[in-house]
Amino acid sequence: QISLKESGPTLVKPTQTLTLTCTFSGFSLSTSGVGVGWIRQPPGKALEWLALIYWNDDKRYSPSLKSRLTISKDTSKNQVVLTMTNMDPVDTATYYCAHISKYCTGGSCYYLDYWGQGTLVTVSS
Amino acid sequence: AIRMTQSPSSFSASTGDRVTITCRASQSISSFLAWYQQKPGKAPTLLIYAASTLQSGVPSRFSGSGSGTDFTLTISCLQSEDFASYYCQQYYTDPWTFGQGTKVEIK
Numbered sequence: 127q128i129s130l131k132e133s134g135p136t137l138v139k140p141t142q143t144l145t146l147t148c149t150f151s152g153f154s155l156s157t158s159g160v161g162v163g164w165i166r167q168p169p170g171k172a173l174e175w176l177a178l179i180y181w182n183d184d185k186r187y188s189p190s191l192k193s194r195l196t197i198s199k200d201t202s203k204n205q206v207v208l209t210m211t212n213m214d215p216v217d218t219a220t221y222y223c224a225h226i227s228k229y230c231t232g233g234s235c236y237y238l239d240y241w242g243q244g245t246l247v248t249v250s251s
Numbered sequence: 252a253i254r255m256t257q258s259p260s261s262f263s264a265s266t267g268d269r270v271t272i273t274c275r276a277s278q279s280i281s282s283f284l285a286w287y288q289q290k291p292g293k294a295p296t297l298l299i300y301a302a303s304t305l306q307s308g309v310p311s312r313f314s315g316s317g318s319g320t321d322f323t324l325t326i327s328c329l330q331s332e333d334f335a336s337y338y339c340q341q342y343y344t345d346p347w348t349f350g351q352g353t354k355v356e357i358k
Contacts, residue, residue, distance in 0.1 A: 173340070173349040175348065175349065186345045187346075188346045189346055234281070234344065237283075238297065238342075
């Protein structure tokens, strides 16, 4: 049974760096075809994809946030870490991590199937 | 980035109604599209992937169709637990992008 849970600070100050950890169970990030993604959702707004990392350490970032994001994995701990620098009040959102599965051959055959419960991060001085 | 546009943004419906939500991509995404349901205060849950493949455990009243740029999510007989927000998402190419969401409210 796949499960994921996000952890990190609930409140950060402007200009600080946010570090979020996704701890998961029920799968291994060393298994071919598997990945973990991060998505956020400002209060009352739509979902926004941030970044993902695949089993082979291939990493992808949202172009609009690429300069501020770093994603990494610790396979032995079953964790994926996302850091976001220079936080601003507009970054206030619920941050989700999600499991990525592959369902066919080809570069686009990946999708988000299991999501964590999310963690609300507020940016305020 | 590929822009995903959903319509309508919100609407009211009654239990038992057949409802359809549309999603349009700004360029062709083949069938690399997913639909999610989100209830207030909860994480999204996957309903459909590959435009029309029902995720395991999802009721058969949900169905998806389309390819290229135009997609639909249909709920054949709306149940009380279906009142929620729905999002489409393309994973054809980076950056993955979501629609703005459609909120289904009780009439």
